[in-house]
Structure formats: C-alpha cells, structure tokens
Amino acid sequence: MEFAIADTCFLIDWSLWRRRDTLFKIFKTVFVPETVLNEIVSENTIVWIADAIAEGKLSLFTETLDIVNEARRIVEKTRVTPGIRGVDLPEAICLVIGLKRKYIVLTENRGVLMSVDLLDELKEVVVWRALEVIKEAYRRRLFSEENPLSIFREYELDTHHRFPISDLERVIYELKRKA
Amino acid sequence: MNLKEKLEKWRKLEEEARKMRESEADWEFIRKQRPRVRAALEYYIVTGDIRTSAKIASMNIEEFRILLRKAKIPVVV
Numbered sequence: 001m002e003f004a005i006a007d008t009c010f011l012i013d014w015s016l017w018r019r020r021d022t023l024f025k026i027f028k029t030v031f032v033p034e035t036v037l038n039e040i041v042s043e044n045t046i047v048w049i050a051d052a053i054a055e056g057k058l059s060l061f062t063e064t065l066d067i068v069n070e071a072r073r074i075v076e077k078t079r080v081t082p083g084i085r086g087v088d089l090p091e092a093i094c095l096v097i098g099l100k101r102k103y104i105v106l107t108e109n110r111g112v113l114m115s116v117d118l119l120d121e122l123k124e125v126v127v128w129r130a131l132e133v134i135k136e137a138y139r140r141r142l143f144s145e146e147n148p149l150s151i152f153r154e155y156e157l158d159t160h161h162r163f164p165i166s167d168l169e170r171v172i173y174e175l176k177r178k179a
Numbered sequence: 180m181n182l183k184e185k186l187e188k189w190r191k192l193e194e195e196a197r198k199m200r201e202s203e204a205d206w207e208f209i210r211k212q213r214p215r216v217r218a219a220l221e222y223y224i225v226t227g228d229i230r231t232s233a234k235i236a237s238m239n240i241e242e243f244r245i246l247l248r249k250a251k252i253p254v255v256v
Contacts, residue, residue, distance in 0.1 A: 008240055008241070009229065009240070009244075009254075009256075012240075012241045012244050013244070013254065039239060039240050039241060040241055041239050041241045041242060042241055042245065045241065083186045083189065085226075085227075085228060088230050108254060108256045109229075109256070110192075110193075110196075110227060110256055111228075113256070114189055117185055117189070118182070118185060118186075118189075129256055156253075159254075160247070160248045160251070160253055160254070161253060161254050161255075161256070162196075162199055162203075162253040162254070162255040163255075163256075164192055164195060164196065164255060164256070165195065166192075166195075
C-alpha cells in the first residue's frame, strides 16, 4: 500500500478537505498522471498539488503510448458494455496504471467503480474513494477523534461530497467493531 | 454476486444518489442559469455523470465541480 494514483475527481474534492495532507501519511507516493494534472484549474488545487510535488509527496506520472492506447481501449469497452457508466481517458489511464503497477487507484468517479466491479479484466484493480482513504487513516489512528462518523461528516461539509448511506454505515460499523 | 445482482446493486446506488442530488439542489440557482448551464446541471442531477455534464456546459471538469457546489448539488460516490 505504498503507492497510489489519483484521478481528477478525487483530487479536486480531496484538496478541499481541511485534513487533506492525511493522504501523505498513508501513501509513500501518490502519482498524478499528466493528463489529470492538465485538468486542474483552481488555485486551491493546483497550489496544493505543486507544493506536494515539491515536497516529494506527489509525483507526476508521464503516460507512455502503450498506456494511453490501452486506456483508449478501456474507454471504448466501458462505453459499449451495458450497465456501466463510461469512463473517459484520464480515469482509464489511472485504471491501466493501477492494473499494471499494482497502485491503488484513488477516484470519486462512479464509472471507475462500476468498471472494476463489472469488467473481468479490471477485477484485480484496487480502487479507493475518500471513504476508504479516511477509513484507512482512522484504522491507523491518524485522527484524535474517537467517533469516526464526525470525520466523515467533516469531509462532507468541507467538500460538499456525500457518501452513499449504506456504504458509510458499513464502514462505521467495521471501524467500531475493530476499535 | 452474479452480473444481474451486481447491476441491480448499482441501479439502487444510482437511484439513491439521484434522490440526494435532487433533494439537496438549489433549484432557484439552477433556474437562473443560462440554458446550456442549466441543462448541464439538470443532466448531472439525473445521471451523476460529471464529465458529460461538464461537456454540455462547455466547462472544464473542475470548473463544473465548483458550479455544482454553488448549486448545492452533492457529488454522491
């Protein structure tokens, strides 16, 4: 669990959380594909990313032609497979890198989650949302709060993100059971 | 879980998310937007597909995410 690769949707939400640097206590390096970096436009997000790159916590990932070609194939496959929300190239690049390098894919894109769940060739890819990242941080006792729910609520407040009710309840149950 | 059960699981999650987006959205804000942006926000509420919505709005994905916050439409994932 040393390396992760983050997509655009994950970074633009996560960067708004007051405890966003928690990410760097979980992973040795979080990679950001150049395609993803090119989509970041807000000062808040780009400054956070630039600072983290300077400190060696984030690292740029330059996609090779074979990764891009493989990602394009994944994009097409998600778009012709019934029941899956299609993914675009930046997310597909993260999926391909996650598969080839065994990096955890950080995403808030439902198409990515569906693809990993429904496409056999992607079933080995490990995908985490903010939900799983915060869960892991809590499990490692990186927060002083005893009640994990307060941390998830804080994230929702800062980012205007919502965790699906059933997923959040399951994670809270698991964390309290292990505490 | 077989494929049919997985698809049903995702259908239920999508429906739960759609209801959250619909109920929390600031509809007054949405109605005040120019047609292209309004259509994109309404499309997002129904589908949750941020990339296609951003394309409809002719916006970058992060700009569209900022707009979603202004419209009080949550991203449910």
